[in-house]
Amino acid sequence: MNELEQILEDTELRAGAIARLLTLIERDSDIINRHRSIGDAGSYVQQYIDLREANLATLSRLLEAKGTIRAELHFTEQAA
Numbered sequence: 001m002n003e004l005e006q007i008l009e010d011t012e013l014r015a016g017a018i019a020r021l022l023t024l025i026e027r028d029s030d031i032i033n034r035h036r037s038i039g040d041a042g043s044y045v046q047q048y049i050d051l052r053e054a055n056l057a058t059l060s061r062l063l064e065a066k067g068t069i070r071a072e073l074h075f076t077e078q079a080a
Helices: 003-009 011-037 043-067
Strands: none
Touching (some): 003 043
16 A cells, blocks of 8 residues: 555545645745746746646545545636
8 A cells, every 4th residue: 555545544644644735735836926926937936836736636636535525626826
């Protein structure tokens, strides 16, 4: 059983993982926004965008586990 499957089976582990992923997604977004605000949109920023997308996909899977919620989460940029 891999780590994600183990988390999916344990409610407390799943809740902790969801909370941690929300924090990571928020931090990734803050970093992306800070870099974009100074005009930096290079590969460094793209790495955080990719990481945020991976975290959103994992969060979606955790939320769908055991029928908690049906979700396909994506991040959309707000207009300036």
